[in-house]
Amino acid sequence: MVNEKKYYLHRISHEWEVSYKLVGIDPYNSEKVDNGLSASYLSIGWSNYADSELLRKYIETTDIDEKRKIFNELGDESKSIYSLRKFLNFKKDDVIIVPMYNKKFAIYKVLERPKSYIDVDEVKELVNQGGKVDIGFVVKVEILNGPIPRTYAESDLISRMKVRQTTVEIGDIKDSVEKAIKATAPINIYEKVEETLSESYLDIIRDNLNPAEFEKLIVWYMRKIGADIVEIPSKNNFSNSVADIDVVALFDNLGIVIQIQAKHHKGKKVSEKHAINQIKKALEINKEKPYEGKYSQYITVPWVISTAESISDDTYDYANEHQIRLIDGIEFAKMLINAGIDKTINIVKE
Template structure:
């Protein structure tokens, strides 16, 4: 089983209600009907999309990003996979039931590429508060889609919580209140940028990092913290983190993402993360999405609310922290 996040808003038009009615998921870029041809390679996708949508672009950035979304929708998704569809303060979850197809009926609304699905939770939306911090973070993508197979357990957990039909438990309500307190302390409490970096280091250790090191300012080449994680005692990956202890008046911009990219490439990291005590701008999300589509290296952008929830979920540092 795989999992994906998909925004159903081709050409900026919200089609989630239509998707629920027709038991389908939908994506745009319908002026490239040839993409449905299974003999096309990924490079062919990019050529078609560049010619039809971005002929004036001097680079392949936008065509490359679009290629990633369309390749994911048409080639990587399979029957049995899960799809999370963000929709305002809630989200829906579907299970793919069949192959992608192209319908001329959807061309006018840029909704010609579709896949049949079974909507779970009786098609009812799930409040975001039922999702853990990692899933909330992934749902904040500003592109059309994202891979989310690493979050299958979180997706199933959200489904289980929604299936009870009960109000949030005492523990959930307590966590929500604690998260609000942590947000307030992160932004207005007695913590400087050095303390913020060490708090992130402690969180990473609590989350299972074998090593986590704050990089000295004199040798900082774009990453403030480097951590290593080991999976099944056989595989390891390196995480590079850019920490921005700003308040909510200064949203993280693309220049911060570029600093992290420099750090990722200097350290040979497999994953990047920006963590801020403020907010994250759409331009930063776009920059991170473009880099991921071009290189395959994912960059997660974590705002203050998500970071606070991660701290609470791990016991605000957790017993593993050091």
């Protein structure tokens, strides 16, 4: 039904300072602040379409066929445009989960249909204060709960908050969302323990391993989870200065080979676009001339594993666009914990 309440997850994926101010949240501690506006607004980019009469028409119509026709007429074939389409489908009373920094999230109710930021005077004034800021559309919302720790949510909602798309429907777990609206205390003890251990584990990895030793840790992990063959390829395999693959793990029964670019960083928040470009270029070369002829019959699954505590959301969008799994340091630490830490995790110092 057209007017049925829907449930979404929307990630504040760029323009942190302005986007968080619009919704009345401090971006660094995920606490409520006065945004100086008459209301709170969730936002999305695509400022190049902010003055589009086609998209104004899209927002106004409720006819599904007409909406589809308008987007086809828009002619933008980029994959990420679908997040904008979902955002513009928000309507009154829809419920939106917003993952935030510091392992928190908030839940909002939509008060009215989205608008171009140009059509909301107070938003236009705030956005224009920041110079060239990529805010294209906003939706007026009110907060239902939060920001609260993610441990207040059930496991399926916690898991869903890890998706990296900017805007997705989550109606299949609406019961968990409704429970989160009323949540006042943590639910998942395991998640809390895992979060604490993973942060300490990541500190140990960053402080005690160099890049070559970090690659060996990835080799250990792949063997631990059942890889049949794991190797660190020669650094001379690619004459191209950009292309690079650090670890290759073959899972014969699954028919896949995971090819990994490893990045050892001390920084907490970084971009990994260079790493994505390295493995992307390597895979392009391998497609023309399969890597040493050994893995051509297997499905290639490209990964980038970084020790950065977090990675910019636009980098996740870039990785998704090229179908590359991007794993930050916290996630990899959790993967190691879940694989089971034992005495075999003994990395020889170089």
